[in-house]
Amino acid sequence: MDRNSGRQFIEQLIKNISIFKNLSTAHISRVIDSFSFIKVREGDLIFNQSDKSTDFYIVVKGHVRAVLHNEEGHELILAIFGAGDFFGEMSLLDGNPRSAAVVASEDSALAVLKRADFLDLIKKDPMIAVDMLSALVQRLRMTDDMLGSIAFLDVSHRILRLLQQIAKSGCEKDKKTGFYKVEKLKQKELAARTGASREGVAKAMRILAFKGVLLEDEGFFLLSPDIENI
Numbered sequence: 269m270d271r272n273s274g275r276q277f278i279e280q281l282i283k284n285i286s287i288f289k290n291l292s293t294a295h296i297s298r299v300i301d302s303f304s305f306i307k308v309r310e311g312d313l314i315f316n317q318s319d320k321s322t323d324f325y326i327v328v329k330g331h332v333r334a335v336l337h338n339e340e341g342h343e344l345i346l347a348i349f350g351a352g353d354f355f356g357e358m359s360l361l362d363g364n365p366r367s368a369a370v371v372a373s374e375d376s377a378l379a380v381l382k383r384a385d386f387l388d389l390i391k392k393d394p395m396i397a398v399d400m401l402s403a404l405v406q407r408l409r410m411t412d413d414m415l416g417s418i419a420f421l422d423v424s425h426r427i428l429r430l431l432q433q434i435a436k437s438g439c440e441k442d443k444k445t446g447f448y449k450v451e452k453l454k455q456k457e458l459a460a461r462t463g464a465s466r467e468g469v470a471k472a473m474r475i476l477a478f479k480g481v482l483l484e485d486e487g488f489f490l491l492s493p494d495i496e497n498i
């Protein structure tokens with residue numbers, strides 16, 4: 269990508285981010301001048317939980333995940349951010365240490381904005397703060413949902429619920445069975461996204477396969493569309 273088309277791509281990306289949707293093209297152009305851009309490799313720690321940094325990040329390309337680690341190093345995934353998503357807003361807003369670690373799930377490119385530049389932006393355009401509140405509320409709702417799952421559902425149902433959410437965000441159906449074809453996740457990732465142990469996930473997967481509601485195919489999980497009464 270040459271310099272010009274690279275800039276156009278970033279302008280378009282920023283325009284599509286909910287918190288910047290009201291900015292004029294001229295304003296977006298000025299915002300981009302305040303960003304620095306970094307590349308990270310799969311597995312890189314972008315920052316750790318409790319770090320005292322306050323930069324704000326936007327994912328330009330790739331995926332990163334916000335995680336909590338326990339003492340044995342097991343992960344609980346709080347959220348996965350893809351192109352156009354932002355993270356690091358919590359320390360930016362309250363000045364406290366990072367609430368979670370953020371790790372690159374694949375080779376990714378990120379735009380980074382210093383806290384002072386971001387606060388400047390908000391002063392010039394307070395609608396950014398209003399839209400950010402709405403994005404934060406959405407994240408809180410998703411966290412409530414995860415908390416409810418971990419507190420009230422067994423591991424099998426947490427897995428079904430997670431895969432159902434992924435299926436709802438768009439996936440094909442198997443022509444023969446009508447089952448959803450959901451991209452396969454490793455047991456380690458399923459455990460990290462459902463707050464379960466890997467052994468717990470393995471056992472739950474065997475039960476679900478036995479009941480015929482979640483089958484494994486090459487590269488896919490086949491998820492029954494009829495899981496409400498399981």
Ligand code: CMP
Pocket residue numbers: 334346347354355356357358359360365366367368369370407408411
């Ligand atoms: P910050 O605390 O600065 O650094 C860690 C980031 O992870 C945090 O900002 C958010 O961007 C993100 N994060 C932390 N907790 C959650 C959550 N429950 N849902 C979504 N994102 C989160």
